[in-house]
Amino acid sequence: MPRAARPIPHANMRRARQMAGQMPAMRAEGPLVPGVVPRVSRDAGSFRGTLSNYLPGRPAPAAMWRERQVAATRSEDLTANDWAASSLVSNITLNAVGANGLMPSSVIPANMLGIDEDLAREIGNAMEDAWWLWSERAGYDGQPFSELQYMGMHSALVHGEMVHVPVMVDPASDGGFLGLRIQPVHPQRMCTPADKRGQSNFRDGVELDVHGRSFAGWIAEPDPSLFTGMHGWDALGSGSFRRIPYRVGHRVGLFHCFRHTSEEQYRGEPVITPALKLFRHLADSLEYELIGQIVAASFPLVFTSGRKGGSTDDMDAFFRNGGGVQGPQGGQGDGQAPVYHQAYAPGQVLYANEGEDAKVLSSDRPGANWSSFVTFIVRAMGASAGLPYEAVLKDFSKTNYSSARAALLEAWRVYMMWRQWQARRYCHPLWRMVQEEAFLRGHIKLPRNAPGFYEALPLWTAANWIGPGRGYVDPVKEADAAITMLDNGLATYSEILGERGLDVEDVWTLRGHEDRMLHRLAPELAERINSRTGATAQRGPYPSDPPAQTQEQGHAQ
Template identity: 65%
Template sequence: MRRAPRHTPMARHRARAAAMLGAPLVPGVVAPVSRDAGAYRGQLSGYHPHRVTGTGLLSGRNERSVASLRSEDLVANDWAARSLVETMTLNAVGGVGLVPQSAIPADLLGLDEETAREVGNRFEAWWRVWCDEAGFIPGQTCADLQYMALRSVLVHGDMVHVPVMLDTARTGGAFALRIQTVHPERLRTPADLAADPYVRDGVELDELGRPAAGWIANPSPRLAAAPLGGDMAGSSADFRRIPYRVGHRVGLFHCFRPSGEEQFRGEPVITPALKLFRHLSDSLDYELIAQIITASFPLFIKTSDGRQAAEDYFAQLQGGMGPDNGQTGREPVYYQNYAPGQILYGNLNEEAKALVADRPGASWSGFVTFVVRAMGAVAGVPYEALLKDFSKTNYSSARAALLEAWRVYMLWRQWQSRAYCQPLFRMVAEEAWLRGYVTLPQGAPGFYEALPLWTAALWVGPGRGYIDPVKEADANIALIENGLATYGEVLGERGLSVEDVWSVRGYEDRLMHRLAPALAARIAARKAASASRTPAPADGAEPAPTDSDDTAPQGTPTEKEQDDAA
């Protein structure tokens, strides 16, 4: 009888391996390496961040409101915070604000370029008329509104402007549209809506979770003195609900740059560095006070028995005289303060000790510079642009700093043109068309039919300026001649438009030929002579030789050859 084969452990292992050949591996066998960032050990053992809730005393709304209040206080009282906000606002918006350049797409509207340009010019002209009367408060221009809007976003995190329509018969002017500026802290949640999940920090959401309306505190006289910090007293009857959109028009300008998802209110630009601003301000105050004390008190009275001197001093304050020391026959006099330069005589066993002015320390200047650099880095503004200090930089470093700052300024400028200026221009153009100030060409699409096309515009702000105008001009000429840039792009960096510059240049040329023909002839002759000296090479031809040693004409010895011959 034949015996069955024995199934040894090795045989069973081989059989199982053959059965699993080609099968996928079991996942998750090797445990991942532990990350210090997610563990509670070492120096991060006490690092327990928390998320704020929507309700309660320490809610996200209250934290945002407190941060806004602190930022407003720093910008009002601290030199570094004020310099940061003013620098960014001035360079992004400027003193004259952002100016529109109509960019009506003629091909999409079935128009020729000249007709589209004429319609755009009329919209631009009436925009300039409205800019002088734009503010709800008389005297506020559109440039003032733009400046306050961006400054409010930087200081508080968001801006709130309300478009209103006034009767032109009473107020005068060509337009009824006016813009009323509102402090952002008036955008709050009424007390009776605090538990409503669709109202977030003064912003009402629709059924899809999108911002639909804002609740603006509009208290009655009995609540006029109620503080805006903390919970606003009063119910929704003391507020005004303003929808964000009324049809195709803007009902409430509530603009901010979101930095995270599901965000309905903005945050001040200095929020991450707010502690640095505050501590640096206090540190500078303390150092200044120390210097004042050192300069005002050149002598210090040192006593051998400080406890007895203090008791005698308080006895004097209570109306009695200090005890006689038994040696001088007179009562001791204790000085608490004295004027600078005053000479004082101490009591027995007292000596004068001069104060040593050893503050600030040797590393104080470098420390302040580091802190200011860190504060500017939070907003993306270099140290040189923040403090207007280019004393320790060369041309390349200064230009790199200004270009880095210019990117930040352009970011805020483009954001403001999209979120605020373009909707304003569309509202002004609509009223100008409704009032008959601007007429559209016959056969073209209607105004409301192609509203985004008729009101398309580019926004130009103040120019960035040049460190070395000659080098910058040569670089721009090279870019234009090689087809890498346009005249509009180069002029736009200077805050100018092609139409304005060329129209003025054309007028000046005609005026010069009429009033100063000799000057015009000399300029033309100089241009012709310059063109004849440097002829443009033909396509595929070698460039003309220069005056350098390496490309000297044949038969003319170079300086090196002359030196060798000598």
């Protein structure tokens, strides 16, 4: 019999029961007690070594707004006066928004609305036309919308946020297509009034609702005849402010846009905040080095006078031999007050006082590693904003094709992030407001058998936003790559043309028009092009014309 199945003798069983009564019961039905073995200590949270004095602080709620305001003012000063900060901000703004701004392309989902594709495209074209007419005078002062986008992106990078107020005017008297206008406001005008600063529902110019959500912004609007600006906007009472709700029904009442990078954040931070010290110190260092070079380049020739530095007869001999300058006059001889030189002009000849020796300064600045040091600092400053060194300085002299393309791709991700942010937070809400007014004024007609405008507002106002193109490093290689991806179904025409800042429908419409015009005006050139590209059929001069017959089809008939 197997050992496991062998019966236990009676005496042994009695002994086992006695031992069991003396031993504690085993708990096998539940998990073990957790946390018995503590984990090892972490240097990051200890107070030893080089981190013993590293104690980051959190400002009090009453001081947080002051710290953010000072950082925004410093960022504005650096962007206005420092070449590196200006280059970084301008580079992101130009590539994310471009000179012409983001352009909408209506993409009404016809199947979800139950209408025909051609009808949806026709309505979308009418919406794009209304947007184009409105965007010519979108600003309150008549600025086109492209300038408002550029201004808003620049403000979001410099101050950390953009504040634009939508207002309504009479389009007949203002000369515009619609009544909606956008008024840009400096973000520092948005602050908490002095008599509201102690209230718990205010956060740095933002009024919160009962659920802690941003509800309204307070914009300083003092009397120009009384406000001098000496004490700042925050010294004004609530009577000198305008309270603007963030939303009025389903419409935006105040565009206060910034990138949320942390929890419970109510105001934005400048993009150069993490590296602001580097920008400032590098600017000072470059200025001091430049001043040193100026002093070294214009350092004058100094002669000594009196017993220690040589005799007067020696200096007279120098001038008699064609020195070309006049001798010392006053202030240098016996009994005269000493002369001290503190300003130097290029090529100047100076004379020391009696008993003084001249020490010629030797300039060995900047050092041998100065260039590499500046390059490293600029790399660090660019990395703080997500940009490579090549994109910050626009310097590709030390790169090849692969490294230049890698740098541009890294920079392009940053540009696209800011572009998509502005499209979501600013451009698309404005697109809906424009289309709503155009619909109410009768410029856009919807089919009767389709859902109403307000019933399906997100569907009727669906749109894509196209910005400036990425550009090419090597056009031939990148065009071949795009063709390969299209041939293998790995990309779409909309995606590839969108990277170039173009809309596929606009491109194909213009291409069709050019093809028809080419066949009508230069048929021989069109034939050569078709034979070179392998085309087997040609269209006539108008869309209604049937395809032209090839030679093989003619012989078959």
